[in-house]
Amino acid sequence: xxxxxxxxxxxxxxxxxxxxxxxxxxxxxxxxxxxxxxxxxxxxxxxxxxxxxxxxxxxxxxxxxxxxxxxxxxxxxxxxxxxxxxxxxxxxxxxxxxxxxxxxxxxxxxxxxxxxxxxxxxxxxxxxxxxxxxxxxxxxxx
Amino acid sequence: xxxxxxxxxxxxxxxxxxxxxxxxxxxxxxxxxxxxxxxxxxxxxxxxxxxxxxxxxxxxxxxxxxxxxxxxxxxxxxxxxxxxxxxxxxxxxxxxxxxxxxxxxxxxxxxxxxxxxxxxxxxxxxxxxxxxxxxxxxxxxxxxxxxxxxxxxxxxxxxxxxxxxxxxxxxxxxxxxxxxxxxxxxxxxxxxxxxxxxxxxxxxxxxxxxxxxxxxxxxxxxxxxxxxxxxxxxxxxxxxxxxxxxxxxxxxxxxxxxxxxxxxxxxxxxxxxxxxxxxxxxxxxxxxxxxxxxxxxxxxxxxxxxxxxxxxxxxxxxxxxxxxxxxxxxxxxxxxxxxxxxxxxxxxxxxxxxxxxxxxxxxxxxxxxxxxxxxxxxxxxxx
Numbered sequence: 456x457x458x459x460x461x462x463x464x465x466x467x468x469x470x471x472x473x474x475x476x477x478x479x480x481x482x483x484x485x486x487x488x489x490x491x492x493x494x495x496x497x498x499x500x501x502x503x504x505x506x507x508x509x510x511x512x513x514x515x516x517x518x519x520x521x522x523x524x525x526x527x528x529x530x531x532x533x534x535x536x537x538x539x540x541x542x543x544x545x546x547x548x549x550x551x552x553x554x555x556x557x558x559x560x561x562x563x564x565x566x567x568x569x570x571x572x573x574x575x576x577x578x579x580x581x582x583x584x585x586x587x588x589x590x591x592x593x594x595x596x597x
Numbered sequence: 598x599x600x601x602x603x604x605x606x607x608x609x610x611x612x613x614x615x616x617x618x619x620x621x622x623x624x625x626x627x628x629x630x631x632x633x634x635x636x637x638x639x640x641x642x643x644x645x646x647x648x649x650x651x652x653x654x655x656x657x658x659x660x661x662x663x664x665x666x667x668x669x670x671x672x673x674x675x676x677x678x679x680x681x682x683x684x685x686x687x688x689x690x691x692x693x694x695x696x697x698x699x700x701x702x703x704x705x706x707x708x709x710x711x712x713x714x715x716x717x718x719x720x721x722x723x724x725x726x727x728x729x730x731x732x733x734x735x736x737x738x739x740x741x742x743x744x745x746x747x748x749x750x751x752x753x754x755x756x757x758x759x760x761x762x763x764x765x766x767x768x769x770x771x772x773x774x775x776x777x778x779x780x781x782x783x784x785x786x787x788x789x790x791x792x793x794x795x796x797x798x799x800x801x802x803x804x805x806x807x808x809x810x811x812x813x814x815x816x817x818x819x820x821x822x823x824x825x826x827x828x829x830x831x832x833x834x835x836x837x838x839x840x841x842x843x844x845x846x847x848x849x850x851x852x853x854x855x856x857x858x859x860x861x862x863x864x865x866x867x868x869x870x871x872x873x874x875x876x877x878x879x880x881x882x883x884x885x886x887x888x889x890x891x892x893x894x895x896x897x898x899x900x901x902x903x904x905x906x907x908x909x910x911x912x913x914x915x916x917x918x919x920x921x922x923x924x925x926x927x928x929x930x931x932x933x934x935x936x937x938x939x940x941x942x943x944x945x946x947x948x949x950x951x952x953x954x955x956x957x958x959x960x961x962x963x964x965x966x967x968x969x970x971x972x973x974x975x976x977x978x979x980x
Contacts, residue, residue: 462733466727526795540733552732
């Protein structure tokens with residue numbers, strides 16, 4: 456799918472650049488705490504669990520479940536209502552806000568805990584958004 | 598050096614002369630109008646004030662200078678709509694420590710008319726700007742309700758039960774001449790109102806109004822010197838969690854609520870059965886449910902039935918949001934000041950919908966979208 460013009464564009468910072476570079480290259484990058492082994496998000500060069508700077512970047516599976524959402528019914532720049540603003544729970548644990556694509560934007564179609572997979576959607580040459588779609592049967596996700 | 602319950606008191610409390618649609622006042626004048634009313638309530642002049650607290654970048658100095666105050670203590674804590682609960686807590690500590698004697702806390706917001714209103718830009722380099730805004734949130738109605746479906750699934754909450762929150766609060770508003778919305782509504786009315794962000798419809802979202810409020814806090818030893826009845830501060834609590842609702846650790850409970858509420862109860866040395874009156878900041882219809890559970894008034898998942906069975910309604914055993922709340926009374930953008938005003942009125946015995954014989958009122962606020970919390974417990978009598 457193509458994104459509509461007017462959608463707010465994220466601007467990477469030094470601490471998040473790797474995430475956006477990864478998304479542009481089709482990889483969903485998370486970070487892992489060197490002390491606990493637990494994954495975290497959003498990006499930062501230290502662990503929110505222990506404060507250690509000993510952290511590593513790794514590629515997530517792209518598999519997630521639908522944790523919660525709203526379906527917005529008013530028109531805003533860059534979006535065609537109704538559209539769902541969703542939070543997904545990644546297989547590795549962290550949650551992130553996203554949109555659900557290739558799926559009707561209705562309560563009947565958007566069922567909590569349904570399996571999802573990431574689909575990388577370019578905004579421009581440098582920014583690609585990780586969106587999610589219902590998991591395709593017979594595949595292992597993105 | 599804990600603060601003994603009741604050793605600090607609110608001795609002045611007032612809202613702006615008018616609330617609702619007030620285009621004749623800029624935002625700073627709404628602060629000042631409420632401040633002048635609160636000083637009149639306490640019989641004080643600006644020269645009697647030596648501490649100032651309000652929210653917003655550089656606002657403390659703007660308000661102090663505008664009112665002609667030379668403070669020896671200031672607080673600019675800005676954690677959203679519950680900032681005033683934190684101001685009360687910080688003022689009590691400052692007075693206890695001897696940093697100042699008489700603190701003025703002000704709020705003013707031209708939320709509806711936008712006369713010198715607060716701009717709310719989403720900085721595209723902020724974490725919100727990078728990891729939430731690209732997915733289409735557009736103001737609190739699209740963000741604050743995001744956890745609701747998870748809460749509904751976990752506890753089997755129906756749309757009718759979430760609608761009942763708005764119905765009950767409209768009943769309270771009907772008793773309050775200053776409330777913006779006073780016409781009775783039914784569960785059906787709520788469920789037929791315009792869809793804003795599923796699962797929430799228009800009548801489950803707060804109002805957007807103009808208004809202000811101010812409080813004056815001082816030592817309880819001086820409280821008898823003032824013309825109005827004091828409201829004694831029994832206990833307070835505060836916390837923050839995250840400015841990104843997508844990152845709150847549990848979508849069915851607020852960590853900030855779970856810290857602020859019990860901290861205040863412990864400081865006050867009271868039990869839930871002691872509470873005669875309750876305010877839970879209701880920017881949206883789910884907040885009273887989270888608040889009732891996170892503060893321990895009911896067990897997990899029990900708030901839906903507690904409200905449905907009219908325990909918080911007029912005549913119920915735990916009167917809640919008795920001014921009509923953010924849903925029906927007023928909501929300038931930072932409603933916490935108005936919740937505090939109603940708690941003060943209830944312990945003073947001067948509320949439009951007065952609950953009989955209120956000795957203890959709990960006032961619980963939220964800031965941002967579950968991002969911060971403050972709790973203030975007020976008493977009619979000094980323990």
